Amino acid sequence: MNSMMRERLRVAHYLIAENPINLVAFGLFAFLLLAAIIGPVVAPHSPLATDTSIALQPPSVAHWFGTDQLGRDVFSRVLVATRLDLFIAFSAVILSCIVGSTIGAVIGYFGGWLDATVSRCVDVLMAFPLFVLAMAVVAALGNTVMNVVYATAVINLPFYIRLARAEINVRRSLGYVEAARVGGSGDFRILSVILLPNALSPIVVQASVNLGWAVLNAAGLSFLGLGVRAPTPEWGIMVAEGAHFIASGQWWIVFFPACALMITVFSFNLLGDVVRDILDPRLRT
Amino acid sequence: MKRVLWRLLGAIPTLFGVILATFLLTRVLPGDPAVFFAGNPSMDAHAIEQVRQSLGLDKSLLQQFVIYLHALAHGDLGQSISTGLPVRQELLNRLPASAELTLCAFLLAIVTAVPLGVIAALRPGSLIDQLCRLISTLGVSLPTFVTGLMLIYVFYYLLGAAPEPIGRLDPFMTTPPKVTGFLLIDTLLNGDYDAFVASAKQLILPALTMALFALAPLARMTRASMLNVLSSDFIRTARANGLSWRTTVITYAFRNAMLPVVTTLGMTFSYMLGANVLVEQVFAWPGIGAFALNSLISLDYAPLQGFMLIMAAIFLMVNLVTDLVYAIIDPRAEFEK
Numbered sequence: 281m282n283s284m285m286r287e288r289l290r291v292a293h294y295l296i297a298e299n300p301i302n303l304v305a306f307g308l309f310a311f312l313l314l315a316a317i318i319g320p321v322v323a324p325h326s327p328l329a330t331d332t333s334i335a336l337q338p339p340s341v342a343h344w345f346g347t348d349q350l351g352r353d354v355f356s357r358v359l360v361a362t363r364l365d366l367f368i369a370f371s372a373v374i375l376s377c378i379v380g381s382t383i384g385a386v387i388g389y390f391g392g393w394l395d396a397t398v399s400r401c402v403d404v405l406m407a408f409p410l411f412v413l414a415m416a417v418v419a420a421l422g423n424t425v426m427n428v429v430y431a432t433a434v435i436n437l438p439f440y441i442r443l444a445r446a447e448i449n450v451r452r453s454l455g456y457v458e459a460a461r462v463g464g465s466g467d468f469r470i471l472s473v474i475l476l477p478n479a480l481s482p483i484v485v486q487a488s489v490n491l492g493w494a495v496l497n498a499a500g501l502s503f504l505g506l507g508v509r510a511p512t513p514e515w516g517i518m519v520a521e522g523a524h525f526i527a528s529g530q531w532w533i534v535f536f537p538a539c540a541l542m543i544t545v546f547s548f549n550l551l552g553d554v555v556r557d558i559l560d561p562r563l564r565t
Numbered sequence: 566m567k568r569v570l571w572r573l574l575g576a577i578p579t580l581f582g583v584i585l586a587t588f589l590l591t592r593v594l595p596g597d598p599a600v601f602f603a604g605n606p607s608m609d610a611h612a613i614e615q616v617r618q619s620l621g622l623d624k625s626l627l628q629q630f631v632i633y634l635h636a637l638a639h640g641d642l643g644q645s646i647s648t649g650l651p652v653r654q655e656l657l658n659r660l661p662a663s664a665e666l667t668l669c670a671f672l673l674a675i676v677t678a679v680p681l682g683v684i685a686a687l688r689p690g691s692l693i694d695q696l697c698r699l700i701s702t703l704g705v706s707l708p709t710f711v712t713g714l715m716l717i718y719v720f721y722y723l724l725g726a727a728p729e730p731i732g733r734l735d736p737f738m739t740t741p742p743k744v745t746g747f748l749l750i751d752t753l754l755n756g757d758y759d760a761f762v763a764s765a766k767q768l769i770l771p772a773l774t775m776a777l778f779a780l781a782p783l784a785r786m787t788r789a790s791m792l793n794v795l796s797s798d799f800i801r802t803a804r805a806n807g808l809s810w811r812t813t814v815i816t817y818a819f820r821n822a823m824l825p826v827v828t829t830l831g832m833t834f835s836y837m838l839g840a841n842v843l844v845e846q847v848f849a850w851p852g853i854g855a856f857a858l859n860s861l862i863s864l865d866y867a868p869l870q871g872f873m874l875i876m877a878a879i880f881l882m883v884n885l886v887t888d889l890v891y892a893i894i895d896p897r898a899e900f901e902k
Contacts (some may be wrong), residue, residue, distance in 0.1 A: 299694065404582035407877045411839030416873065419861045431845055441892075496708050500843055503710050504858060519711060523847065526714050529722050538711040546706040 291558050297535040305550035308556040312544055315362040325353035327360040327513040339532055346532035348521065357513040359538050364514050365544065367427065373431035377435070377487045380440025385479070387441075388448035389471050395445070398564045402438045410435040416498060428507035432497050436490055443486055448481035481559040488555040492548035499541055572888055583877040588630055589738065590873070591866045601781045643867030643876070647860065652871040656853055660673060660875070661746025663731055663845070663852030668777030668836055669749075669768060674833070678780045679826070682787025683819065686795060697784050704781025709840045713847035714775040727770050734764050772850040778840055779833045786829040790865050791822040824895055831887035835880050 291294035296303050339346040345354035362549040387395040405413070417431035422505065460474050472527065501515030508517055515537040522533030627882070636643065642652035649851075658776035684695035720727035733748055734740060740750070741755035747770070794800065795818050803813045842854035849855075857872035 345677050405587055407579055407583050407880055408586075408873060409835050409839035409876050409880060411836075412842065412873060412876055413720055415842065415858070415861060416623050416724065416869070419869075420662060421589055492706070499708055500710065503843065504846060505710075505862070516708075519708075519714065523710075523714055526718050527722060529718075531722075534711070534714050534718075538708070538714070539706055541707050541711065545708075546702065549702070
């Protein structure tokens with residue numbers, strides 16, 4: 281275990297040395313985490329305070345990212361929104377990762393009618409364009425932040441179910457599983473202690489690659505007015521509000537939250553690639 | 566032929582599941598459609614009950630589902646509450662707008678991404694390769710609605726090259742008589758060259774937005790797959806046997822490299838169907854995505870149901886076509902299943 285950790289650290293070091301962009305990705309990620317943690321404390325203005333006398337001002341020294349149509353400080357809003365956007369993305373991915381891999385592992389291990397039924401359900405889920413499905417889920421459950429998390433988790437579920445099912449399926453009749461069964465381990469123990477840890481790395485890779493997509497999905501939903509409600513600072517909503525002003529040239533209301541979104545997704549995607557290279561070097565492209 | 570039939574039969578249980586899922590989903594949507602349909606919140610309980618009965622909402626869920634299936638078999642998708650028109654008509658009116666946009670974007674993405682990926686793979690590390698990498702990273706990181714808004718800012722506000730993003734055709738232009746529903750074709754059939762140019766101008770920004778979104782996975786997959794094939798043994802053998810570089814690349818490498826690309830094409834198309842809603846929202850495009858969003862917000866069940874059904878049906882069809890194309894490119898695929 282220890283030598284394996286050291287080996288992985290060495291790969292990580294190699295990857296960073298080989299491609300400096302990976303270092304940038306780590307830096308951006310650390311920066312985002314920091315913004316999410318201390319953002320609300322260090323924001324120069326209240327993200328909700330309106331002052332129509334200074335509405336729609338371009339970026340200046342007092343308001344670095346300008347002000348929006350209600351005179352709110354765009355910089356503070358972008359900063360404060362980091363926590364909410366990261367929260368949605370992380371919790372959605374973790375939720376679907378845990379639930380999806382559990383379902384996938386169980387049906388992959390036991391097979392039979394359970395496998396057939398669940399696989400059919402997954403097929404049905406996958407037959408909808410996923411974003412449309414997320415819209416419908418939020419509409420059905422109601423407009424709250426948690427429902428955006430659930431919707432994003434639901435549309436990610438099929439990937440984890442399929443992945444875990446396939447990984448467990450190929451391993452369930454391998455020698456070491458037979459050995460464990462002969463040694464008296466029950467199904468539960470075989471699944472959780474012996475099989476799942478072996479199937480973990482492709483699942484973690486999938487999760488890290490999914491993060492960026494989850495951010496985009498949540499922002500897309502709130503851009504359409506589903507989920508997060510209006511005065512709350514959130515990148516998707518801010519872009520939607522700024523959209524009314526882009527055709528008349530007030531670019532900063534859209535530009536800065538859009539940049540925040542782009543940087544977040546960009547760093548998550550790069551990190552996903554790094555995690556993949558460390559855990560599963562065969563997949564390198 | 567037999568394979569096609571089998572594949573069609575295999576899609577039926579999924580299609581049934583899709584119908585069941587859309588039916589159930591719209592039943593759990595909040596709001597009482599009877600109250601909504603009655604149109605007047607001050608109506609008394611008795612009147613609402615009557616509306617409920619006339620809508621069949623007092624029956625059991627199973628009965629309702631059977632009635633729904635029956636109507637569906639006759640091509641009846643129900644009525645939109647907000648517009649009062651049959652959903653089928655509403656969707657058919659708007660489908661061409663969405664189809665024109667999505668297909669143009671898809672074509673645009675294919676003709677750019679595939680050559681880009683191939684050239685990038687032929688010259689790894691070159692300028693084109695870097696460009697390919699840049700575009701695929703950008704395309705993945707940029708939300709479609711942001712791309713759209715940025716294009717509007719640059720091409721409409723700054724350069725003035727694009728028209729105002731308000732739908733498919735300038736309101737002062739005369740809309741051509743509807744033949745195919747595709748404005749690009751209808752205007753030409755009508756011989757109205759100005760309207761053709763105008764509608765093309767309206768189309769280009771949204772199509773570009775969607776194409777940029779589809780470009781990334783396509784270019785990336787083409788490049789990776791082409792690199793993979795180029796380093797394989799049969800390419801080396803072909804070169805060693807003296808086949809020209811052109812024959813090796815086009816006949817041998819390209820055809821083999823297309824297999825995973827075709828799969829990615831199908832997936833990308835389905836993502837585009839979802840992204841459609843966002844793009845139509847940004848450009849005020851009068852397609853089915855925008856219509857579905859409005860129905861969703863006004864708790865109008867039937868159009869939403871119809872929209873999800875159409876989307877899923879298109880998606881199943883795309884999957885079918887992907888499989889068939891796969892079998893045409895690679896005859897081995899036929900024997901595996």
